[in-house]
Amino acid sequence: MLKSRKEPGDVIIGLEVHVQLNKLNSKLFCGCSPKYHDAEPNTHTCPVCLGLPGALPVLNEGAVVDAVKVALALNCKIEERTLFYRKNYYYLDLPKGFQISQYDYPIAIDGKISVNGTGGGERHIRIRRVHIEEDPARLVHKGPIECSRYSLIDYNRSGVALIEVVTEPDLRSPKEAREFLNVLRNILEYLDVFDESLEGALRVDANISLAGGTRTEVKNISSYRGVEKALLFEIVRQKNLVRRGIKITQETRHYDEKRGVTISLRTKEEEQDYRYFPEPDLVPLGVCNRIDDIRESLPELPDTKRQRFVQQYGISEYHAKVLTSELRLSNFFETVASEIDPILSATWIADVLKGELNYRGLGISAFPPKHMIQILQILRGKNITEKSAVQVIRTILDRGGEPADIIKQKGLIKVEESTIAKAVAEAIKENPAAVQDCRNGKNEALHFLMGQVMKKTHGRADPNIVNKLLKEKLQCT
Amino acid sequence: MNVSEAKKRAEDESVEEVVTSLFDNIEKSELNAFITLAKESALKEARKVDRNGAKGALGGIPIALKDCISTKGIETTCGSRILKGYVPPYDAHVVERLRAEGAIIIGKTNMDEFAMGPSTETSYFGPTKNPHDLSRVAGGSSGGSAAAVAGEGVPIALGSDTGGSVRCPASFCGIVGLKPTYGLVSRYGLIAYANSLEQIGPFACNVEDVALLLNVIAGYDPRDSTSMDKKCEYTKELRDDVSDVKIGVPKEFFGEGIDEDVEKAVWDGIKILEDVGASYTEISLPHTKYSLAAYYIIAMSEASSNLARFDGLRYGLRLGKDEDWHTTFSEIRAQGFGEEVKRRVLLGTYALSAGYYGKYYLKALKVRTLVKRNFDAALKDVDVLITPTMPFPAFKIGEKTDDPLALYLADVNTVPINLAGVPSISVPCGFSGKLPIGMQIIGRHFDEGKILRMAYTFERHAGVRC
Numbered sequence: 001m002l003k004s005r006k007e008p009g010d011v012i013i014g015l016e017v018h019v020q021l022n023k024l025n026s027k028l029f030c031g032c033s034p035k036y037h038d039a040e041p042n043t044h045t046c047p048v049c050l051g052l053p054g055a056l057p058v059l060n061e062g063a064v065v066d067a068v069k070v071a072l073a074l075n076c077k078i079e080e081r082t083l084f085y086r087k088n089y090y091y092l093d094l095p096k097g098f099q100i101s102q103y104d105y106p107i108a109i110d111g112k113i114s115v116n117g118t119g120g121g122e123r124h125i126r127i128r129r130v131h132i133e134e135d136p137a138r139l140v141h142k143g144p145i146e147c148s149r150y151s152l153i154d155y156n157r158s159g160v161a162l163i164e165v166v167t168e169p170d171l172r173s174p175k176e177a178r179e180f181l182n183v184l185r186n187i188l189e190y191l192d193v194f195d196e197s198l199e200g201a202l203r204v205d206a207n208i209s210l211a212g213g214t215r216t217e218v219k220n221i222s223s224y225r226g227v228e229k230a231l232l233f234e235i236v237r238q239k240n241l242v243r244r245g246i247k248i249t250q251e252t253r254h255y256d257e258k259r260g261v262t263i264s265l266r267t268k269e270e271e272q273d274y275r276y277f278p279e280p281d282l283v284p285l286g287v288c289n290r291i292d293d294i295r296e297s298l299p300e301l302p303d304t305k306r307q308r309f310v311q312q313y314g315i316s317e318y319h320a321k322v323l324t325s326e327l328r329l330s331n332f333f334e335t336v337a338s339e340i341d342p343i344l345s346a347t348w349i350a351d352v353l354k355g356e357l358n359y360r361g362l363g364i365s366a367f368p369p370k371h372m373i374q375i376l377q378i379l380r381g382k383n384i385t386e387k388s389a390v391q392v393i394r395t396i397l398d399r400g401g402e403p404a405d406i407i408k409q410k411g412l413i414k415v416e417e418s419t420i421a422k423a424v425a426e427a428i429k430e431n432p433a434a435v436q437d438c439r440n441g442k443n444e445a446l447h448f449l450m451g452q453v454m455k456k457t458h459g460r461a462d463p464n465i466v467n468k469l470l471k472e473k474l475q476c477t
Numbered sequence: 478m479n480v481s482e483a484k485k486r487a488e489d490e491s492v493e494e495v496v497t498s499l500f501d502n503i504e505k506s507e508l509n510a511f512i513t514l515a516k517e518s519a520l521k522e523a524r525k526v527d528r529n530g531a532k533g534a535l536g537g538i539p540i541a542l543k544d545c546i547s548t549k550g551i552e553t554t555c556g557s558r559i560l561k562g563y564v565p566p567y568d569a570h571v572v573e574r575l576r577a578e579g580a581i582i583i584g585k586t587n588m589d590e591f592a593m594g595p596s597t598e599t600s601y602f603g604p605t606k607n608p609h610d611l612s613r614v615a616g617g618s619s620g621g622s623a624a625a626v627a628g629e630g631v632p633i634a635l636g637s638d639t640g641g642s643v644r645c646p647a648s649f650c651g652i653v654g655l656k657p658t659y660g661l662v663s664r665y666g667l668i669a670y671a672n673s674l675e676q677i678g679p680f681a682c683n684v685e686d687v688a689l690l691l692n693v694i695a696g697y698d699p700r701d702s703t704s705m706d707k708k709c710e711y712t713k714e715l716r717d718d719v720s721d722v723k724i725g726v727p728k729e730f731f732g733e734g735i736d737e738d739v740e741k742a743v744w745d746g747i748k749i750l751e752d753v754g755a756s757y758t759e760i761s762l763p764h765t766k767y768s769l770a771a772y773y774i775i776a777m778s779e780a781s782s783n784l785a786r787f788d789g790l791r792y793g794l795r796l797g798k799d800e801d802w803h804t805t806f807s808e809i810r811a812q813g814f815g816e817e818v819k820r821r822v823l824l825g826t827y828a829l830s831a832g833y834y835g836k837y838y839l840k841a842l843k844v845r846t847l848v849k850r851n852f853d854a855a856l857k858d859v860d861v862l863i864t865p866t867m868p869f870p871a872f873k874i875g876e877k878t879d880d881p882l883a884l885y886l887a888d889v890n891t892v893p894i895n896l897a898g899v900p901s902i903s904v905p906c907g908f909s910g911k912l913p914i915g916m917q918i919i920g921r922h923f924d925e926g927k928i929l930r931m932a933y934t935f936e937r938h939a940g941v942r943c
Contacts, residue, residue, distance in 0.1 A: 050791075052567070052792075053668040054545075054669070055567075056700060056701050056702065057702070058700055058701075059702065088782050088785060090785065090803070092790070275830055277778060277779075277829055277834070280671075281672050283702055
């Protein structure tokens with residue numbers, strides 16, 4: 001008989017999230033543009049970001065302001081004095097042999113944000129630190145990383161400003177990790193510090209362990225779904241190892257997005273020694289005197305906006321949450337709600353439009369707010385049915401066009417009451433059995449007759465009117 | 478040849494003649510002062526000046542640059558095999574300034590590999606010889622620049638000074654060399670050995686030319702975060718008057734290991750300044766004795782990081798074998814770096830590694846703070862400090878190469894100045910036999926004007942010139 005083994009305990013996850021400040025005008029330490037994503041390799045470079053002998057870094061103040069904004073939004077404490085360090089290690093993508101980063105005295109520490117816990121309720125995730133560092137160059141491999149015969153190096157990314165947000169190991173499931181990233185991404189979007197649609201804009205390193213066990217680090221995951229999947233894979237892998245009595249080794253693993261698996265990159269015999277020391281070419285920086293100004297410049301953040309939506313528009317907590325989950329969606333809602341009843345707007349945008357967009361993998365920019373306003377105005381004037389309104393939205397998303405034209409082309413205008421009355425009379429005449437059943441109180445028969453009327457009016461009759469007229473004629477309840 | 482002689486010759490003959498005869502001198506010379514001669518571009522520039530007339534503060538004046546200062550289009554090797562063939566695609570800030578003022582760059586001078594050494598013996602391109610005695614070293618690490626000025630008739634040159642690398646060869650070769658205040662001259666384009674300590678500094682036969690060159694290279698540069706806007710017109714500070722100056726003589730700089738002739742020559746020098754009106758008092762800088770240890774730990778630590786970029790991947794030495802990248806990097810570095818560079822990189826790596834950082838690097842930084850405070854306190858009571866530049870005159874080539882520690886001791890009087898970041902000038906103050914001796918005048922931060930005035934007054938009254 002198998003000896004009973006201790007079942008693996010809780011899952012412990014900590015994240016290091018690298019965010020590219022790709023909206024700045026220049027890289028972290030030089031004047032090169034960080035907008036390299038559509039450019040030929042090695043065209044956005046200079047002696048500084050190539051690490052040529054003799055070149056010196058000069059700090060981009062915009063990056064510091066962005067980092068302070070993020071830190072404030074994450075409820076961090078801004079440090080009085082901040083310092084840059086050299087993190088020394090050899091790798092092909094690192095042109096100087098060290099990365100300029102922060103070690104002691106990062107720009108901010110001790111923050112927290114709340115996320116929806118997997119088991120319900122809010123959970124507070126502590127932020128250990130926020131710091132600024134430069135991005136290395138990008139390696140381009142022929143084929144998968146572990147069997148590529150050579151690497152090509154593109155230095156366009158070298159020196160782009162990054163902020164790294166490091167959590168405490170407070171996350172308890174892959175889903176919670178993904179939820180955390182959603183909340184973080186939402187805040188970053190509101191702060192307008194990065195364009196997440198660009199390659200490499202957000203990269204995650206995840207540390208994961210089972211309670212009391214050795215932890216592994218999965219590096220460079222570049223999608224939200226990837227984080228959840230990589231973590232799930234790691235948990236299963238680690239649990240299997242524990243069940244089979246095999247020791248988990250402390251190592252760095254690579255997540256293969258295509259295959260959905262993690263692969264060992266390098267085993268850490270011991271913690272790598274980065275020989276951090278203060279970067280002699282940059283002077284210590286104090287941001288204290290500017291914190292208040294930066295705080296004042298902060299836009300309304302998702303949490304505040306959500307609360308305001310509930311109070312100002314009287315919409316549900318759920319709708320407010322959906323509508324504030326993206327900055328542009330929240331703006332879209334406010335534009336529509338300025339013309340149309342906010343509760344009606346919230347329902348149609350959060351429940352209907354958002355669903356249609358998600359189904360098609362589209363963003364809110366695919367749908368002009370003025371079209372939503374028109375559709376809701378027509379709907380409110382009882383000139384189309386709700387079903388037709390959904391049809392208009394789908395048509396606009398699939399083929400484009402103006403709501404009024406689509407309604408006209410598809411003949412979606414609601415039919416007159418007299419036409420409905422005529423159809424009702426016909427349906428009663430043609431279906432005596434159903435009429436009898438209906439009078440005997442069979443609800444299904446009433447539904448059948450309604451269906452017949454809708455068929456005759458090509459679905460353009462207002463169901464309420466059909467219902468009302470049928471009941472009048474049949475005098476049934 | 479000094480600047481005014483060069484100007485006169487250019488007027489009498491032509492700039493082209495001046496430059497051509499310089500190249501003749503250099504090519505005939507046994508000093509090995511140059512690694513690269515920029516003959517073609519220099520002559521082209523010279524002819525241009527002859528055609529259009531001299532423009533700028535250094536119009537048509539030839540200058541030699543230490544080979545760690547980046548020059549666009551001219552090979553820059555740092556005296557190392559690992560950078561052989563590297564042609565920078567950009568000019569250092571100082572080179573931009575020199576070109577803007579019309580100077581003609583005639584070549585890149587020999588140096589200790591990556592500026593590590595006080596003798597120019599660690600250069601991959603062989604040692605530079607002392608113009609006063611070919612069997613002796615020219616000093617280092619800017620030995621090539623000093624020898625070019627002292628022995629080959631180059632009017633002005635630039636070096637870099639991390640722990641004495643301008644002042645030591647100035648002293649050994651009998652010329653004037655200045656290490657400016659940290660932050661006065663932009664380091665942009667200076668290939669780093671130890672960033673927090675080094676400054677680019679001028680060499681010349683006389684103080685006036687040093688001041689003239691400093692006028693050109695000093696000043697704020699937004700590309701160097703440690704650069705300061707503190708420049709003034711140094712040539713205007715040169716007056717034969719030191720009656721308002723209080724000299725401090727720190728006894729720690731006259732201690733054990735100082736050559737008798739050196740000690741006497743420097744005291745005689747102080748006497749001369751006293752005779753023309755300066756006053757002096759003996760003072761103490763008690764933390765000086767820890768300076769050397771702190772200096773070497775800081776310099777080697779920074780060097781270990783600075784030199785990491787030399788991997789042969791994009792420029793410099795390539796061995797032509799394609800193996801996996803760690804093997805390729807390791808072999809290039811094993812073959813590209815000399816013994817002294819490897820020693821310092823290894824020691825620096827060790828000093829920064831986990832568990833030793835606090836014991837060595839952090840402690841060295843604390844000593845540095847104490848040394849700095851010593852200087853600040855002393856320079857409150859007195860205006861300048863005077864000491865010997867080097868504890869002894871130029872030694873024989875090969876004499877100390879087997880004993881790196883003995884060589885490190887040579888820097889004992891110059892490194893505390895780099896730790897403190899204050900300016901310091903070495904002026905010739907006599908001879909030991911045929912070998913020159915240098916006197917070091919140290920000033921307050923950004924008080925280059927005063928030490929140049931001291932040096933200028935001394936030069937006029939002592940009559941020691943190259």
